[in-house]
Amino acid sequence: MAPVSAPLPETLAELAGLDPNSVPVLVLMSLIGAAFIGSLMLTQTALVIWAKRKITAAFTDRIAINRVGPAGLLIIPADAVRLLSKELIVPDGVDRPAWDLAPLVIASSALLGFAVIPMGNGIHLADPEVGLAYVFATASIASVGLVMAGYASNNKYSFLGGLRAVAQNVAYEIPLILTGASVVIFAGSLQMSEIVAAQSQTLVGPIPSWYAFVNPFAFALFMIANLAEVGRNPFDIPEAPTEIVAGYQTEYSSVYFVLIYLGEFIHIFLGGAIIATIFLGGPAGPVLPGIVWFLIKIWGVFLFTQWARSAVPRVRIDQLIEIGWKGMLVLSLANLLLTAVIVGVIA
Template sequence: MTPLQVQTFPEAIAAMLPWSGLWVDVLSALVGTFLVANFLLLNTAVAGPWAKRKITAAFTDRISVNRMGPAGILTIPADAVRLLSKEQIIPEGVDRPAWDMGPILIPFSALLGFAVIPMGSGIQVADPEVGIAFAFAASSIASLGLIMMGYASNNKYSLMGGLRAVASNIAYEIPLVVTGVSVILFTGSLRTSTIVAEQAQPLVTLWGVSIPQWFAFVNPFAFALFTVANLAEVGRNPFDIPEAPTELVAGYQTEYSSAYFVLIYLGEFIHIFLGGAIAATLFLGGPAGPGPAALGIVWFTAKIWAFYLFTQWARSAIPRLRVDQFIEIGWKGMLVLSFANLVLTAVIVGVLA
């Protein structure tokens, strides 16, 4: 293990087994991936059917689910049974298999992005040298799923939703990545474990208390830009143009029901958590937090849930933009500011070097 590379979760599992060989490495990778995926799916199951309703109700002074189980928690299995037991309706004229593949790509791309995210407590499926670039690339696969769903549905509202989704991702993904690159200028590495390790250094010590060198403290302007672009990337207000219920019924997902609707819904919330995970990795020290290193997974979970709470606040409090405003802010505002931040960061890093 090199100084820049941590022991991954599958490697830790393989080290605990009394055997060795290729089959052990494959088995360890499968077990590690299975455990991480189920951890994420469990969080999503709580976030989607239950927490979303509870949080939105609290923000809007309403009563949320409270009939099924304590605080309505049994709504989670009830919704799963209800949705999965519905009839799968396939409209006439859809273009299969594109219509079938679209809903699968959305959760798949989000789960794939988590493969390189250090979650703390030794939980990281892979640690390649191009880690953060891989996370951005994996999350971008969802755009392909959205345009496939919109095109293949044989529905003008779905087609418009798919086109808006592509316009959204192009307009805001460039500022998102460029802002992420400004962090790479500080670290000199794309490896996610290195980015997290760099933020463990103390930034300043006041009265015996050390403030960590989180890049949200070092460059708060970049963190603000990244957070706004991240909102657009996960499709939350004021950037939920691809779905826009008042204009497009449900946009790209109009013609989907039953298990396919569950996959779309699942992918949407995993992507919110992935957005929070990337933001935490780049700007908030990853799984770092007070206490022993064993609490890393706890702090990581708290950070991605904090981002989820922020997206739900935005959904409840901020009105949707018009599509022309949406595009104008992306190209004339976010893009210019992200490149300005990149140039300024390069100058600062060059001076400090």
């Protein structure tokens, strides 16, 4: 296995000539490292505003934005100014504390998950032994935000969207975690750096031993379950705009809408980061720096979600629940059992 690099705060402290064992120094460098990783992910999310429209237009044979700046790139600051300058409208009868907190919960829960994702040589804030469990735990906090938004809005359509979000996330988080557990059985660790290091060898010839090649069935299951977790077709039931206006976010405007919209795409990138880490070798790749390969992989996952959004029709809520509990759960359990048997026999 490849050697495990020191976390980013310790690396920054050593580069600055400071004692990495000093608590104040470590706290300061942790804040700087968190700001760097957070800014990197938020920058990628800002680019999505432009890329989403271009990609969807290409899939559906339409002309995308091309008037605001070169290739429409200035739509990013234009949209930011437009949305943030809108009036924040607070409907009558909302549960104000929960209504105010929901957008913050949705947006921040995904950012927390990036703390333990190895993005390159030493580019990770922390490397706990329960790293994968931590990522799943923080990502699931978004479900609480969706329920808060739906319940607190005092709107039956928002409430229905919140209930659909709970039903969907419960139905698909279990297969997602069980499929992730099959990777843990192969790697023998929940630690993200160890999972990446376990994929550093070659499988056959030039093919790397990424778990997407070792267990393509688990990779396919995880990709499908991830579509449900990030609310992309055919599983965009919680907000289904043709059925329930905009679901849990119906009553939100201005900066609150921006936070919910931002949280949606941050979660897509977090899902891509998890997939890249546990199935695609993390930042591993030839010639280019690790961080570049890592970003290429998560953008590849984003491209897949946008393809699904444009090409796959939405299922009904009853079909969604049936696929989750009767299909994905059974297949993920079978995959977990088969993986345990194979690893047990090999060991």
